[in-house]
Amino acid sequence: MAPTTPRPPTMRDVARTAGVSTATVSRYVNGLQRFTEATEARLREAIDQLGFTVDPVARSMITGRTHTVAVVILDIRNPHFTGIVKGANRKAQQLGYNLLFVDTGERQSAEAGMLRELSRRVDGLIVSSRMPDADLSTLRDLDKPVVFFGRASQVGVHSVSADGRSAAAMLGRHLIDLGHRRIAYLGYGAARWDAERKAGLTDALREAGLEPMFFSADSPTLEAGEKSVGEVLMGSARPDAVVCYNDMLALGFMKQAQAAGVRVPEQVSVAGFDDIPFARFSTPTLTTVDMQSEAMGELALERLIELIDGTLDASEEMLKPRLVLRQSTAAKVRT
Amino acid sequence: MAPTTPRPPTMRDVARTAGVSTATVSRYVNGLQRFTEATEARLREAIDQLGFTVDPVARSMITGRTHTVAVVILDIRNPHFTGIVKGANRKAQQLGYNLLFVDTGERQSAEAGMLRELSRRVDGLIVSSRMPDADLSTLRDLDKPVVFFGRASQVGVHSVSADGRSAAAMLGRHLIDLGHRRIAYLGYGAARWDAERKAGLTDALREAGLEPMFFSADSPTLEAGEKSVGEVLMGSARPDAVVCYNDMLALGFMKQAQAAGVRVPEQVSVAGFDDIPFARFSTPTLTTVDMQSEAMGELALERLIELIDGTLDASEEMLKPRLVLRQSTAAKVRT
């Protein structure tokens, strides 16, 4: 039923029953100084007799701090973002902050307005977005500390990321070492990290005198991975190996390739990015690069709090990816 | 850098530049009445000249509404909860509400205190918890509307769920129809839904004059599924089919069973609950029951808002699960 909302006790109530002023109650609950035995006892008793707790809204009103930060991500169903949120949540609990969660996945149109609205409710924001670099100034104009996933220091916004270029280069060298020569990249152009992964792969191949073949999916999902098999594998020049933009694409791709009668890794090697939990449970298990999703979430939150506390200037921070070799990449079997 | 926080314009600022009173500004931004052409024009201009937006904190102070609801879940890495959050997020955006997200996974000890603290920042809460039924009154004592995932109407708390008992019975009958007789349940006792799934499976088996074999995992995860294979399959009496508490357990179990040389479904059928996205991409694809995670999230949020608005009384609501047949269950091959 709709509760009869018995208004919670206020500081005035406590002050009255303890026979002190509200200022004293405030100082007590905030632990700002010491009190005489007598008043402290009376305060303690009054507070837990009435079951008083401070109203954080009223407190925010005067301090200007909400102890809440926003986490804005693209799609919580993507385990990469799940990891980020998990990490941010953990750090937030440690530091006594709350998380205002927004999944923008379904309508990214009204993003600017939403960020502006959000920013009034929080002390700072962690943002993952596909907004074009040109619009990044939007983030600075929020006049609240922001940690962005992707380069943004040119507009004075702190950023956190994993080194996608070197990650992709690692994958590329690994595939070359296995003897592959026809290596494809199945990208997702709308994603912020697509360009650098593409570039890293290209770096590695060029060193070996090779050029990647390029394909692109229309979303970074399992389903899009399935759908891309036709284009990538059924053309005249089938690649030996396919590097996918992320693990979701890779898992979908691998599954459908097998369904189409193509053996992985015997006929084609497949790899992805992120090292999502399921990468270890597919058949074959998936070679990938751990992009440190959870660590990124933790780091982002930690840095955001430092920005809020004013103990940090904007900068860029990059985590080191880790190559994870599994069964989906192997030397090609000549038939 | 830490922004120099130029205080945002207030209603007083708008009132002054528009030459009206703050009350008029308030009425205008809340669209409560009509104005003369002249004042409306001056208001409009003053507002977007100053870039004024109302301070939601100050507004909450007076209205007692934060337009924020808490979503408290056990582990965002479990796709079941991911779905719930996705659904809740969608509905929240539609209804103009914000989501305060909490993943309690790592420390569920301080839960009661956390809920109490949270409740002061929000208009209502959506809660998934392993708290014992005896502690459910905690939720009512928050004096804020709550929607709980699981039966709780005995303490006057609205609840939403999917019918696990009939879901499990459906799976049971399916396995019996396939000719299986030695059917096992790999449960996870700490989970709220474990008992009813167990009961539903037992219902179905008893109708056929059978009794399930019981095993239990120590967490509802991929890893725990892997670890359970030894106990379940390597005993003296190997089951024909294994129903797992959820898809995560099932996928982990299936993978490790295969690694141990047991063929699925030829030697043992495997099924789970939730129909997580990856269930369609494992090898073999996983038979499961769609427990409507996303719909549960949407429904929970919708009902919560109704409770907040006082247009709904506490009750229990149950969604209908849907059996999803895939490759992991099949008639056993006699060898």
Added chain:
DNA sequence: TTGTACGCGTTATCAC
């Protein structure tokens, strides 16, 4: 239709 004035619950700034 518009203005005046008060209150929401807390913290900060002075006095004492």
Added chain:
DNA sequence: GTGATAACGCGTACAA
């Protein structure tokens, strides 16, 4: 160490 009291920014009687 403690108490008055003025903010914080907004909504809303009540009066005009």
